Amino acid sequence: MSAPYTVRWGILGPGWIAGEFSKDLVLDPSTRGVTDIKHIVQAAASATSLERAKTFLSDVGAPNGTAYGSYEELIADPNVDIIYIATPHSHHFPQCLMALNAGKPVVCEKPFTVNTEQTRILVELARNKGLFLMEAVWTRFFPISVQIRALIKEGRIGEVRRVFADLSMAQAPEEKYDDSHRMVNPDLAGGVLLDLGVYSLTWVYQTLYHTLPAAVKPQSKPTVTGTISKYERTGVDVENAVIVKFPNSIGIATSSIRVAADPEDNNHTAIKIQGTLGEIRVDHPAYAPAGYSIVVAGKGVERVECPVPAGKGMHWEADEAARCLRDGKLESETIPLEESLLVMEAMDTVRAQAGFRYPEVIESTEH
Incomplete structure (x- = not known):
């Protein structure tokens, strides 16, 4: 060897x-x-x-x-x-x-x-x-992500038409964070969309776009709409919702530090990947889920555990x-770098629609 x-x-x-x-x-x-x-x-x-x-x-x-x-x-x-x-x-x-x-x-x-x-x-x-x-x-490299992408490609739940993905944590920012903290500081490009929302969008893109045949991807670029709620003290976003419309599917990605996706931390579903034959329900948290369920009409529920064998993953x-x-x-x-660009474009679009821009020194391409 x-x-x-x-x-x-x-x-x-x-x-x-x-x-x-x-x-x-x-x-x-x-x-x-x-x-x-x-x-x-x-x-x-x-x-x-x-x-x-x-x-x-x-x-x-x-x-x-x-x-x-x-x-x-x-x-x-x-x-x-x-x-x-x-x-x-x-x-x-x-x-x-x-x-x-x-x-x-x-x-x-x-x-x-x-x-x-x-x-x-x-x-x-x-x-x-x-x-x-x-x-x-x-998250993209976890075995759970690899398995789910394979299930989609093999048609286990039929043609995937819709994905709901959420990563939200009730963090009471006024109490938890000083205004200089990276999570809420605009000078450090703080805010929920870039920090948590990117994971919700990751699930949308890795299931609805990454799994497409290469030949159709050039004709499958999405349109994006969305909205955010701003943090009164610093102006960064603390909640957001993003709708990503592909030619044959829709992804809805949300994130927040006002409310919790899973208040009791009991493997609440964070992502629902819905196809014409059934759905895949992925556990919270969206950034590192440890299990999922396959639900196919007439065939019940199949549970799959995916623990990390050592370390964080x-x-x-x-x-x-x-x-x-x-x-x-x-x-x-x-x-692929193209997909990183697509996710960045989605977040840019939502920020632009909401009138949310970081200080120019942060947004600048001159360095």
């Missing part, structure tokens, strides 16, 4: 989500049945404190990694194969630009950027430079990136 392909990661932005990702990286891949890939947390950088980067590496189980006190140093490290960007949404675009311009492949946390034009610039730059680029929407997106690097692919087939 050949040795596993090893990828050395550089972690840009040592916050909470980067910590979860990195802890998954250092897990033994065999715990999830993977033998062809190995990950190393090679380095991490904080723009504010070298000590913070050192503490981060120790905390995630990579004490031998190299700590840097600037992002430029991390990106310049010749021992780093790929950069994982996990800073606030407002910073994704300039930091992706920095990494790509330095010749480094990039995996960037969702949402890719603040707006479509920023994402389009990154896509064009990566393609021109022949560099791998991927949005880290971890962020390792599957890292495995995908590693295999793409190994195989010389510039983008993932599971989350």
Whole structure:
């Protein structure tokens, strides 16, 4: 058996989500049945404190990694194969630009950027430079997502005509968040649509668009309408509803931090994928469901459990990136860059219809 392909990661932005990702990286891949890939947390950088980067590496189980006190140093490290960007949404675009311009492949946390034009610039730059680029929407790589996409393609529930997807959490923002918190701070591209709504839209797009034959996709681009409710104190959105109309189907995506999708956390259905023969009901939370039910008329209910065998489940997106690097692919087939652009376009459209724009320094393509 050949040795596993090893990828050395550089972690840009040592916050909470980067910590979860990195802890998954250092897990033994065999715990999830993977033998062809190995990950190393090679380095991490904080723009504010070298000590913070050192503490981060120790905390995630990579004490031998190299700590840097600037992002430029991390990106310049010749021992780093790929950069994982996990800073606030407002910073994704300039930091992706920095990494790509330095010749480094990039995996960037969702949402890719603040707006479509920023994402389009990154896509064009990566393609021109022949560099791998991927949005880290971890949900796309869960076995549960893979299984459900396969069920749709094989026609298990007939022709899928409608999808309802929701990710809502009752968080009482006035009590929980200071106005400087990234969730409600417009200067950090806060708001529910870009943070939670992207997961609801992920389910709409991965079920109604991604599963289409390649030949029909160019004629299947959706039209989008939507609305948002704004947070009185800072002006970002705290609730939203998005209707995505494809030629032969409709997706309805909602998210909120005012109400809960599942008040008692009892595997309440978060996504309903409805076909002409039945439906698939996917558990809450939409970002990491652990089970689903197949309901076919006249055949009852089939329950399928999909627990994460170890870690949080962020390792599957890292495995995908590693295999793409190994195989010389510039983008993932599971989350093509075109689909990242389509989701960004949907969120742009809803924000424009609601008159919601971030500060110009955040929306700008000039960096």
